Amino acid sequence: MSNHSExxxxxxxxxxxxxxxxxxxxxxxxxxxxxTLPETFASLQEDIYNGIIDxxxxxxxxxxxxxxxxxxxxxxxxxxxxxxxxxSRVADRQGVCHQLANDDRLTWVKKS
Numbered sequence: 001m002s003n004h005s006e007x008x009x010x011x012x013x014x015x016x017x018x019x020x021x022x023x024x025x026x027x028x029x030x031x032x033x034x035x036t037l038p039e040t041f042a043s044l045q046e047d048i049y050n051g052i053i054d055x056x057x058x059x060x061x062x063x064x065x066x067x068x069x070x071x072x073x074x075x076x077x078x079x080x081x082x083x084x085x086x087x088s089r090v091a092d093r094q095g096v097c098h099q100l101a102n103d104d105r106l107t108w109v110k111k112s
Contacts (some may be wrong), residue, residue, distance in 0.1 A: 026093025051077035063108040
């Protein structure tokens with residue numbers, strides 16, 4: 001891609017969705033902080049991590065493919081044993097991927 005507008009056209013929607021997912025997860029974290037036992041949200045994050053880590057460690061064409069595969073799988077993680085599962089939405093679970101990446105538990109770009 002040679003300029004910013006081409007990047008916006010190719011990935012702008014994806015970027016905007018990922019920001020929305022992240023903020024969904026942050027809202028769920030705040031909800032959990034105020035209404036559940038202290039480790040409930042961390043437990044949900046751990047369930048999602050366990051559900052997607054193998055996907056993140058698989059070979060992918062590039063970092064974007066890895067991110068997309070992980071986020072898609074996170075939306076399908078069955079964390080029914082967690083109290084937040086009943087109130088969480090797919091976007092919440094997908095946003096947890098970005099929280100995990102911020103905590104250096106997931107990496108989109110593999111180091112060579």
